Structures are given as C-alpha cells and as structure tokens.
Amino acid sequence: MENIILIFVCLLLGVFLQRVKDFPVNSHKALNQFVIYISLPALALYYIPKIELSSKLLFPMAVAWIGFLFSFVFFWSLGKAFGWSKKLVGCLILVGGLGNTSFVGFPVIEALYGREGLETAIVLDQTGSFLVLTTFGIIVASMYSRDTPKASLILRKVVLFPPFIAFIIGGTLNVFQIDFIETMQTVFQKLGGTVTPIALIAVGLQLKIERESKHWNFLALGLFFKLILTPAFFYILYILIFGQTGKIIEVSIMEAAMAPMITASILASSHGLKPKLSSMMIGFGIPLSFLTLAFWYWILQTF
Secondary structure, eight states: OHHHHHHHHHHHHHHHHTTOTTSOTTHHHHHHHHIIIIIHHHHHHHHGGGOOOOGGGHHHHHHHHHHHHHHHHHHHHHHHHHTOOHHHHHHHHHHHHSBOTTTTHHHHHHHHHHHHHHHHHHHHIIIIIHHHIIIIIHHHHHHHHSSSOOHHHHHHHHHHOHHHHHHHHHHHHHHTTOOOOHHHHHHHHHHHTTHHHHHHHHHHHHOOOOTTOTTHHHHHHHHHIIIIIHHHHHIIIIIIISOOOSHHHHHHHHHHTSOBOHHHHHHHHHTTSOHHHHHHHHHHHHHHHHHHHHHHHHHHHHO
16 A cells, blocks of 8 residues: 555655756656666566466566567557657557556555465566566657667667666576575665655656647557556456466466556667657556556456
C-alpha cells in the first residue's frame, strides 16, 4: 500500500514543483539521467544475481518480449497507414510496449497472489521488462529519435547503456552463483530504491493538462492498447490457445495489464520522443490501471 501512495505523492510533487520559481526549468532532464545512470544499474546489480530461473517461468519471462513485439507491430502498422511522425510512433511503441511490472506490479501482485506471486513478478520484471528496456528499448529509442540511424551508433548506445552494463555484470554473477557482499547489496538496494520517487517526480515535472493538446487521441489509443489489448492478447494466447492455467499464468496476465513503465517514459523523453505524451501516459495510465487491473483480476477468477 505504501508503494501505491508513494507513486501518487511523487507525481503530485512533480506537478507542484512546476510552480516553484526557484526550481530549475529543465530539472527533469537531470533527474532522468540520474535514473538511467545510477538508479536502474543499482537495481539490476541487486536483483539479477539472486534470480533463480526454471522452465516453468518461461511464460512470465516471455510476456515482456512478446508484448514489446506486439506493440512494435501494432504502432508501426498504424504509423505507416496514417503517416504519423517517427517520434510519435517511437513514443507509443516504447511506452505502450513496456509495463510497470515492478513499482506498481510488485505491490499489486503481492497483495493478490502472496510471496509466490511476487517471486514470479520479479523474474518477469528483471529477465523480461528490464532486459527488453535495455536492449530493444534503447534500439527503438535510437532508431526513432533520428532520421538516419547508423547500426554502429545504435549498437554503441546499447552496449554503453548503463543499465545494460549492469545487467551483464549481474547476469555473469548469476551464472557463477556469486553475489556481492552484504554491504554492497544494501548500497545497491537503497540506490535502486530511488527509481520510483525520482522518476515519478521527473514525470510530474513534465505533466501538463492542456485541453487543446493534440495528444489526447494518442493518449487514449496508447492506454487502450496497454491496459486492454495487451492483457487480452495474452489471455487468448496463454489460456485459450496454449491451455495454460495456474498462479504463474494469472500473474503473467496481470503483469501484462500493468500501466506503462515509468522508465520507458524516461527513455522516450530523454530521446525527444514526444515527452509530453509519454508523461501523460504515465500520469493518466497509473490511476486508470487500478480500475482495469480489477477488471482483469475478476476475469481471471471468474472464467
């Protein structure tokens, strides 16, 4: 419950700080870079060495990968058909294709499915959402932020992306079943804990409600895709087609139904991919997701 309250408090603080004259105008850019260079790598170094993988976790692991591919095909097709700008398509792919599987997902899943459900959610987040963000996420951000992206430049961005470097280090330690000393684990845990407040304040600093904004239709489309179409896709794929049931499958579908990922919005914003729209996706998507999550939980328990 504390995590949910923290989300709304930080968003409101960001909105409030827009009105503080002494607060730097472009401070959200510095906060975005702090998340990318400090908070996310620390999170990876804390969690990834501890992950225990098994074949039964393939379904939750696949949620982020398949979901991002689904988002790419969906928004790329619409962008091609309607002549949308590259920056708009890139923004919708990123923010619509990655879910808030940790900061919103962890407390919701633990409340609904207990410790066992939380363990599944952590695997889904770190081997799915986080890894997609640090690989395909940075590739899409690079491709859609410039007119003629070079493959060498995109590869360089991926390899030098701080969270990806941390993932490689954490993954190597996981393979050899080694972890950092307890003191360093505590340091990484506390630094990683800054992701939610700093990222959400940065989002709040950019969140402006403009009635005449041209983004409202795209906001509605993006949230409909993320909160309704994506979980419906996995419900059909996992339950109706593959015939899978059980707590792991339910957690996978609930995580697919989460609001857009905060750090995906940060990545889109830092690459100039419609920062206002990406912030609106978070600001409106998180509150709305609590209603749609209740709907999907009812579906999973009833049918």
